[in-house]
Amino acid sequence: MSAASPDRHHSALLDPASPAMGERLVDAWRTGTLVMPLRDDSSPVRLPGLHKSVLPPTLSGPARVTLAGVGERFAAWRVSPQENAPVIVRIPHVAPDELHQDLAHEIAALTLIPPEVGPDPIAFHDDPATSPIGHPYVVTTDVPGTAAAPAAWTSAHLAAHAELLARLHSVPAPGRGPVTLGAHPWAAVPSGPPSLLTEVEGEIAAWRALHGQVIAAHGLDRFLDAAHERVAAVEPQIAGLDGFVLAHGDLCATNILWERTEDDAGGWRVRCIDLEWAQGDDPARDLAIIGGAVHGGPWYVPLEEEAVDAFIGAYARARAEHGEVPGSAADVGALRERMRAWTAYERTAMLVHVASRATTRTSHRRVLPILRGTLAAELGIADG
Template sequence: MSPAPAAVGLGSSPGDGDEVRLLGHGESFAAWLLETGEQRVVVRIAQRPVEELPRPMREEFHGLSLVPTGIGPQALVLEESADNPLGAPYMVVSFVPGRVLPPGQWTPALVRAHAQQMARLHAQRFDRCGELTTPEEERRETVDIAGQFAAGLEWWVDNHPGVMNEPDVPRLARKVGAYLQEAQKTFNRLESFALIHGDLLLPNILVEGDTTVRYIDWEWSEIGDPAQDLAYLGGRITVDPWHLPLTRAQTRDLIEVYLAASEHPAATGTVEEVMIRCDAWEVYERFLTSLHHRSLLVDRGDLTGQERDLYASAVAHVTGELGARFE
């Protein structure tokens, strides 16, 4: 059933001028563009029961209410029940213009604009970190990347034990865990935290014109380490179409531009400290995502040949790069 204004709580009835089209769909949501008159909104419809979503919908909805104007969509309507005309939980947000660029079309000027936009996003600071709807006094005092990684591994053991027993996975998991444990002392020096997108891979960055960037799909937003958003853009271990290859010099430039635009450079850390945390987040994200891709290859019999080749190539590349790094 295609959404109509009244069906998604926008207070009007379907009209002859209404247009609806599918923008795309992922594993959790399908996104529909609804145009009615001069209003354009995106209806994100859950593709699975809310209890099976990676994060509660209200986390994303609340996070969007904190995002400064011009960085992402505005939150309009949240319906967490399936008891509605669409027959599924959904969220309505304002439309964000722009296009996703492949890695080869990213210019140095665009990377700088992205760094400055992230600094705007991270301007509001918090004394504690954690989920957005958690009361501040119950949030954590530190970003525990080593603990998060250990918890992530435990989830994979409980839910996809076959993936964890595949060749190279247990050995590499131990090495990654030890590396993150060593990096943890740098995370412990963080003085404050920011609202972060939490999944700023290239497909979640929309570009308008040459250097205007905005961010979509805030499912993983939380109060956390700004370096996580910096790191997810790309680095030394990258997989097309999700990451931008960056040399060490380019990563340093990204961080320096970000810190120069930040209202809290001292609290964020020195360039060297942010580099360490970016490296840690890069390793963290690439390894855990490779487990996800392994599970898709095993569990999803409906994958196209192109999708299967993409995930298999990503797994092989990340496993090889991480293996070489920790030899």
């Protein structure tokens, strides 16, 4: 999860992670309605034209489904047809207006990522009223591998992650904003200098409106104010950035999969999943999300300052191998400063989210004091 308003409870007619949803997926695949070839503009299921080559040879028939995982906003199902490779169907378990962006933007971003960085897009359906499963959903190719627990990460993991980011960030963007399907993928990116501070101020106002009681009960106003101050300090840098990239936006440890292989150096192949936050952005955002001094839960890798420096250095070298590097990414000092601002923003969002769920989820209750303590230290907050 990355910087956004912590999600609200949403009761769907059918739980996206329930066995009944699995049965519905089996039926939709069997009847050929889960992924339908694009015939005309009225088709409710849209396929990105650039990637029709990834479509399975048949789109109907018997299939087996398993629940691959449940994240903060999506349930992921693996659909394994008898005659095809598996596909992944991701179904939101929150209301559509609680998602960071429309599903079409995620699919559009997937059409731009370089090969072997993440999944290929297959289809999406954004209208629950006409959806064959009663929910919006995204269909992609399956990405083999498993996530590594934060404590299991080594310097080799960080170096491989730096290379993965460099390959993803080799896709330039004109600014901060969504990717759009069609011939002009960056048409929706706002013109003019971007403002991260404006976004943060809007998010903080939304958190206070939605979770005012939680913020007051846990004394989180100090964290919101400190995060705002940290972002305000880099606002001139953000406004003057000379190089934006296609960014994942939520590249924490749970969204990075590792597959043992005999072919790749080091014996591992690494790829990313769940690009629901992907957009044109500051590369420092993706660099900050993996972890560092502020950590907690399964999302963030605890890193000493020396390890963070080594990670940034590996990233800068890998970027240079993939093309010309803008000054804003080559200047390690400026990059590190923006990373600290992104850390303040993203982890504060997560702190509010975790606090809002701590009364109902044991896992979030355990994470809360760790995340709070490490964030307080990073922001210079006395939190005894």
